[in-house]
Amino acid sequence: MTGAAVTAQEDGSPTGILPERVAQLHQRLARAALGGSEAARQKHLARGRLLPRDRVARLVDAGTPFLEIAPLAALGLYDDEVPGAGLITGVGRVSGRDCVVVCNDPTVKGGTYYPLTVRKHLRAQEVAARNRLPCIYLVDSGGANLPNQDQMFPDRDHFGRIFYNQANMSAQGLAQIAVVMGPCAGGGAYLPAMSDENIIVAGGGAIFLGGPALVRAATGEQVTTEDLGGGDVHTRLSGVADHLARDDSHAIELARSCVARLGPGALAARSALPPREPVHALRGLASQLTDDGLDVRQIVQHIVDGGALEEFKARFGPSLACCFSTIHSVPAGIVASNGALDGNAAAKGAHFVELCCQRGMALVFLHHTAGLAANQPDDGLTRRCAQLAASIATAQVPKFTVIMGRSRGAAHHALCGRAADPNFLWAWPDASVRLGDDEAAEPDDAYRATARLWDDGIIDPADTRHLLGMGLRISLNAPVPPSRFGVLRF
Numbered sequence: 417m418t419g420a421a422v423t424a425q426e427d428g429s430p431t432g433i434l435p436e437r438v439a440q441l442h443q444r445l446a447r448a449a450l451g452g453s454e455a456a457r458q459k460h461l462a463r464g465r466l467l468p469r470d471r472v473a474r475l476v477d478a479g480t481p482f483l484e485i486a487p488l489a490a491l492g493l494y495d496d497e498v499p500g501a502g503l504i505t506g507v508g509r510v511s512g513r514d515c516v517v518v519c520n521d522p523t524v525k526g527g528t529y530y531p532l533t534v535r536k537h538l539r540a541q542e543v544a545a546r547n548r549l550p551c552i553y554l555v556d557s558g559g560a561n562l563p564n565q566d567q568m569f570p571d572r573d574h575f576g577r578i579f580y581n582q583a584n585m586s587a588q589g590l591a592q593i594a595v596v597m598g599p600c601a602g603g604g605a606y607l608p609a610m611s612d613e614n615i616i617v618a619g620g621g622a623i624f625l626g627g628p629a630l631v632r633a634a635t636g637e638q639v640t641t642e643d644l645g646g647g648d649v650h651t652r653l654s655g656v657a658d659h660l661a662r663d664d665s666h667a668i669e670l671a672r673s674c675v676a677r678l679g680p681g682a683l684a685a686r687s688a689l690p691p692r693e694p695v696h697a698l699r700g701l702a703s704q705l706t707d708d709g710l711d712v713r714q715i716v717q718h719i720v721d722g723g724a725l726e727e728f729k730a731r732f733g734p735s736l737a738c739c740f741s742t743i744h745s746v747p748a749g750i751v752a753s754n755g756a757l758d759g760n761a762a763a764k765g766a767h768f769v770e771l772c773c774q775r776g777m778a779l780v781f782l783h784h785t786a787g788l789a790a791n792q793p794d795d796g797l798t799r800r801c802a803q804l805a806a807s808i809a810t811a812q813v814p815k816f817t818v819i820m821g822r823s824r825g826a827a828h829h830a831l832c833g834r835a836a837d838p839n840f841l842w843a844w845p846d847a848s849v850r851l852g853d854d855e856a857a858e859p860d861d862a863y864r865a866t867a868r869l870w871d872d873g874i875i876d877p878a879d880t881r882h883l884l885g886m887g888l889r890i891s892l893n894a895p896v897p898p899s900r901f902g903v904l905r906f
Contacts (some may be wrong), residue, residue: 434703437845438876444863446497447582447738448487452523460523465597466622466664468504468521471554474668475517476508481518483507483886485540488531488874492869498524501533503702505540507890510552511676517762519554522598529604534575535869541581546839548894550591550678552671553607555621556598575603582610591678595671596657597620599641609656615670616657618647623656623660681893691744694881695723700876702844705784705821712754712782713737715820718883719780723743723814728768733761735789738768740741740777744885746892748778753785757827762800765831766904771809771898778814778888781832783847787824803904812899814839814891816884819847819871833871840887842875 489501491708501635502524518682594608596616624645650657661667717723720741735755815838848861
């Protein structure tokens with residue numbers, strides 16, 4: 417989208433396409449948050465179990481936010497019958513410590529894994545490893561969705577990678593804690609078995625490679641779920657499970673106790689000043705984000721603490737704004753596109769990125785660009801954009817990207833697109849990422865991307881500062897290694 421025509425209401429606030437898109441976003445998020453059908457949810461409740469989002473809400477500390485990852489995964493895919501890809505993932509504070517939470521939703525196809533479910537699970541583990549966070553798995557899954565198994569088992573980043581990641585994160589001291597609240601069948605049985613510590617719910621949780629139906633088909637023997645792989649068997653006889661919980665609520669209490677025993681994380685040792693609120697509200701200006709309208713510096717002022725920023729090389733390469741500031745009291749370097757990227761802007765960006773790396777300062781990239789200013793061949797555009805892309809790729813500081821509007825071709829990659837591996841990447845409802853400058857964008861371009869996990873979620877522009885603040889705070893859990901830059905062509 418290139419930006420809709422904007423008119424003004426009587427109170428002076430802008431109207432246009434963005435308010436409608438924000439409303440649509442919240443409707444789609446609310447639908448996905450419901451999970452499965454009403455009948456499936458009532459069946460689950462009738463068994464005396466907590467709904468998946470209630471499990472997550474009870475696990476995280478009361479009154480603290482939960483940063484959800486990819487809530488609209490699988491939107492419009494698999495006949496639109498797998499909201500959220502059947503999985504809730506995100507980062508929340510548990511017993512005072514940031515943790516990654518992965519929660520199966522058994523009301524969606526029995527909690528079975530589709531290809532995008534696997535990808536979403538792996539993305540959550542990637543966030544945990546990147547930020548050195550413990551993982552808590554709330555397991556209630558029928559295993560792989562068998563009609564799709566050829567897309568989930570053979571390759572490196574398929575189902576087995578989940579267990580590989582568990583083993584390696586445990587080896588790095590990142591605790592793996594599983595809470596078995598329903599069936600955990602087939603290869604999925606490895607998930608609690610490979611956790612550092614696990615909990616199983618009596619009468620509800622079960623761990624087995626083959627369930628009662630498979631046993632009956634193979635041997636003719638009749639056996640109950642509980643006798644085959646229930647909580648009593650695994651806590652008293654096999655030793656696969658460590659703690660037996662009475663019900664879901666008790667299991668969550670035990671999980672919180674497990675995290676409390678880990679001790680304080682690295683973040684606890686860092687003092688933080690209370691964040692200053694920005695001087696402006698953000699959502700109104702977002703609808704003015706057109707190619708020839710809003711100066712991106714105004715948006716930056718809405719995101720940083722108190723609207724205070726110190727711009728670097730303000731008069732050189734003005735199509736890229738580079739600013740030092742803080743977000744929720746965490747220092748950050750802001751790199752914001754302010755038009756087509758030319759050679760001077762790219763050179764400035766590379767210089768700024770290296771400065772931030774030298775100072776151990778996180779980087780925030782804000783995208784709204786038509787691409788490269790290819791009509792200026794004499795300023796070394798290709799060479800300088802390559803320098804910018806290389807400096808970002810090798811930067812070891814935390815990196816965050818927000819695609820606000822258009823993000824085109826080489827400029828997308830040069831400004832920390834998904835391939836550059838930012839800690840988090842979010843998109844506004846009007847965002848669109850394309851290789852060229854084709855104006856025939858799909859109306860739901862942002863949703864097509866988020867359904868396939870090309871980002872970590874579409875966000876309301878008004879939440880940008882809050883989410884960046886959470887992401888920056890989470891990143892403080894991991895040490896920042898020195899950045900070593902490769903050979904840059906001059």
